[in-house]
Amino acid sequence: MSDFFKGLEKVKYEGPGSTSPFAFRHYNPDEMVMGKRMEDHLRFAVAYWHSFAWEGGDPFGGRTFDRPWYGDDMEHARLKAEVAFELFGLLGTPYFCFHDADVRPEGSTYAESTKRLNEIADIFEKKMSETGVKLLWGTANLFSNRRYMAGASTNPDPDVFAYSAATIKANMDVTHRLGGENYVLWGGREGYETLLNTNMGQEFDQMGRMLNLVVEYKHKIGFKGTILVEPKPQEPSKHQYDFDAATCFAFLQKYGLENEVKLNIEVGHAFLAGHTFEHELAYAASQGILGSIDMNRNDLQSGWDTDHFPNMVPEVALAYYHILKNGGLHTGGTNFDAKLRRQSIDPEDLVLGHILGIETCARGLKAAAALIEDGTYDQFLADRYADWNSAEAQAMLKGERSLDEIAARVERDHIEPEPRSGKQEYLENLINRFC
Ligand code: XLS
Ligand code: NI
Ligand code: NI
DSSP states (O other): OOSTTTTOOOOEEOOTTOOOTTEESSOOTTOEETTEEHHHHHOEEEEHIIIIIOOSOBTTBOOOOOOTTOSSSHHHHHHHHHHHHHHHHHHTOSEEEEEHHHHSOOOSSHHHHHHHHHHHHHHHHHHHHHHOOEEEEEEOOOSSSGGGTTOSTTOSSHHHHHHHHHHHHHHHHHHHHTTOSEEEEOOTTSEESOGGGOOHHHHHHHHHHHHHHHHHHHHHHTOOSEEEEOOOSOSSSSEESSOSHHHHHHHHHHTTOTTTEEEEEEHHHHHHTTSOHHHHHHHHHHTTOEEEEEOOBOOTTTTSOOOBOOOOHHHHHHHHHHHHHTTOOTTOOEEEOOOOOTTOOSHHHHHHHHHHHHHHHHHHHHHHHHHHHHOHHHHHHHHHTGGGGSHHHHHHHTTOSOHHHHHHHHHHTTOOOOOOOOOHHHHHHHHHTTO
16 A cells, blocks of 8 residues: 555545535446446546646646656556556546556567566556456557657558557557457547648558557457547647547448447547537447547637546536437446646545546436436437338338439429428427436
8 A cells, every 4th residue: 555645535425415525426336327337337447647647747837746656667657556556446436547658667679668568467467356446448659659750550661550560469468468348549640740741541551451450469369348449630640530430430431440440439539620529429329339438528718638527517418318328338438538637736636536527427427317218308309300200201211212203202292391490499408407
């Protein structure tokens, strides 16, 4: 035990009446929501990077946090793992997620980096079996080191492609060994700074090959988890190829991966792409590729991926509505890809930030479930499209009518459609009843 959290105790559910800042008022892991435990719906994960690797810097100033595990050697990395599992224990969150670079210092060679990763994985394996905490997903950091500045799989240098492939392999091996339920690829450098130096078609082919290599290796080693890509339009690259959910789906189809790979959708990334989070979820669900979520939110004034802990119940409620309609998150989960503000330097702030996220999600989930159980909303949607159930409408939809046949019927039957209200304000009032 480190003494980092200085006497803080495991956060418990105390019910809506509690005034303790260190209690759950809404997240009650065992409470049944639509026939399933809340914990099993939400599948919360703590993101190692924001909570333990990020030091509170911004473009104008460096580290604001003062943590005893900051340092570039394995001893510090072991202390970091110790404290990370203490946080998981305090929160009772069932999962965590990490990049290789978050958990071990990089070695001077690929072999040394891999050895260090495996040493930390040994510690994780032991702690996971002692505590019951599980790995939601592992991933490789293919964006921080300067070797990736012009891309990882999309680099003009095939040696960088090879190095990236080797690094992904090492991370897939560790994820598999630790029983990870997914493996994530996020391409922060898979894009460009200027089109002037970029052969876009060549880079897409490289990225498609890499993802196929990943899928082939998954089957080779018998990894049962889901392979996920994480859309984001920009930041750090000016333009990223995994721009949004629809762009990713086109990419997956082009390279024959639409039945093998799903999406990890992040709130802040949806906003950067000019969408809402629920748009991205609804799109992914409609195409059968909704995999997992990275839960945070952006500051709407700054227009940057600020990764705040979620704090807006109505936004989160609409997200979980789409997730519940999708039959849940399956192998995915709710990963807090969220960080403290840089002035929140106290150890207890790490706990309070996660409580904020957990409680917001719990309230959102319950609101979404109540909306579904009430049924008015789903009935509204069904009614809006009900005329498509007629025999003639179905014949049009199924391709049994040609354009000229449809035109002939419109003329013969004197069809002159009457506009119908979209009822947006009625629906917004309806949603307010549940949030
Ligand atoms: C960055 C991404 C990153 C991925 C994992 O914006 O959200 O944190 O989730 O590489
Ligand atoms: Ni992000
Ligand atoms: Ni993310």
